[in-house]
Amino acid sequence: xxxxxxxxxxxxxxxxxxxxxxxxxxxxxxxxxxxxxxxxxxxxxxxxxxxxxxxxxxxxxxxxxxxxxxxxxxxxxxxxxxxxxxxxxxxxxxxxxxxxxxxxxxxxxxxxxxxxxxxxxxxxxxxxxxxxxxxxxxxxxxxxxxxxxxxxxxxxxxxxxxxxxxxxxxxxxxxxxxxxxxxxxxxxxxxxxxxxxxxxxxxxxxxxxxxxxxxxxxxxxxxxxxxxxxxxxxxxxxxxxxxxxxxxxxxxxxxxxxxxxxxxxxxxxxxxxxxxxxxxxxxxxxxxxxxxxx
Ligand code: GUN
Numbered sequence: 629x630x631x632x633x634x635x636x637x638x639x640x641x642x643x644x645x646x647x648x649x650x651x652x653x654x655x656x657x658x659x660x661x662x663x664x665x666x667x668x669x670x671x672x673x674x675x676x677x678x679x680x681x682x683x684x685x686x687x688x689x690x691x692x693x694x695x696x697x698x699x700x701x702x703x704x705x706x707x708x709x710x711x712x713x714x715x716x717x718x719x720x721x722x723x724x725x726x727x728x729x730x731x732x733x734x735x736x737x738x739x740x741x742x743x744x745x746x747x748x749x750x751x752x753x754x755x756x757x758x759x760x761x762x763x764x765x766x767x768x769x770x771x772x773x774x775x776x777x778x779x780x781x782x783x784x785x786x787x788x789x790x791x792x793x794x795x796x797x798x799x800x801x802x803x804x805x806x807x808x809x810x811x812x813x814x815x816x817x818x819x820x821x822x823x824x825x826x827x828x829x830x831x832x833x834x835x836x837x838x839x840x841x842x843x844x845x846x847x848x849x850x851x852x853x854x855x856x857x858x859x860x861x862x863x864x865x866x867x868x869x870x871x872x873x874x875x876x877x878x879x880x881x882x883x884x885x886x887x888x889x890x891x892x893x894x895x896x897x898x899x900x901x902x903x904x905x906x907x908x909x910x911x912x913x914x915x916x917x918x919x920x921x922x
Pocket of ligand 1: 724725903
């Protein structure tokens with residue numbers, strides 16, 4: 629495998645250690661503890677796992693963590709009232725509403741309601757708007773996209789001047805990661821299901837970010853030799869050879885791509901651990917903003 633493996637687990641641990649050190653200094657200085665409130669509506673198993681991992685990570689970093697669980701039958705008003713209550717609570721510094729919300733709930737209306745100073749997911753349209761506007765600086769940057777950039781930067785991969793291709797255009801990953809790459813002076817192409825000649829587009833890229841949500845979609849033959857490949861996908865596929873009967877794969881055909889790429893993230897252990905690490909960083913930032921220390 630000629631590609632260098634980008635060790636997201638190790639990089640995430642370094643970011644989490646830094647957040648823990650900053651938290652300890654803030655607690656010593658203010659006597660208060662940076663605290664994240666997570667809102668989990670319904671019983672989506674993946675969401676339950678994510679939210680408990682986030683809570684555990686906060687506690688390991690010396691931060692406070694509160695999880696509010698609402699049933700899948702919760703009404704729009706109940707969810708919005710909870711967000712209003714968290715907005716008003718001075719002991720809550722960051723608010724995270726785990727997505728997707730159950731069908732029937734208006735996700736946009738809930739995200740629009742989160743206080744800008746507590747929007748640690750960076751999903752408020754004001755924060756996303758500032759992210760894509762030249763010369764504007766958002767209060768918070770979404771965690772997974774910011775984690776992708778952190779992996780590139782901490783691996784010494786040059787972004788300025790690079791040709792970057794983002795495969796996928798979701799609000800959570802594709803669009804914000806493209807904005808971040810653009811802000812870091814890459815030349816960015818956003819590709820999606822209607823893109824013509826996708827393999828040729830990807831073949832031009834020095835940096836490929838795959839965030840399309842389809843298992844092993846990006847093939848090794850699409851990768852330019854030496855390119856950096858950041859795989860955001862987490863897909864569970866059947867694998868009868870495993871005791872569990874399944875395994876996790878990314879959006880990139882890892883084995884093939886690793887033969888061609890210069891750098892590549894594994895799944896699991898690449899981008900995944902970075903999301904929580906960047907959430908801790910954002911929660912520390914939220915605390916600092918709210919206490920005039922940012
Ligand atoms: N669902 C998938 N990714 C995320 C994320 O980063 N934040 C939240 N709140 N929900 C998600």
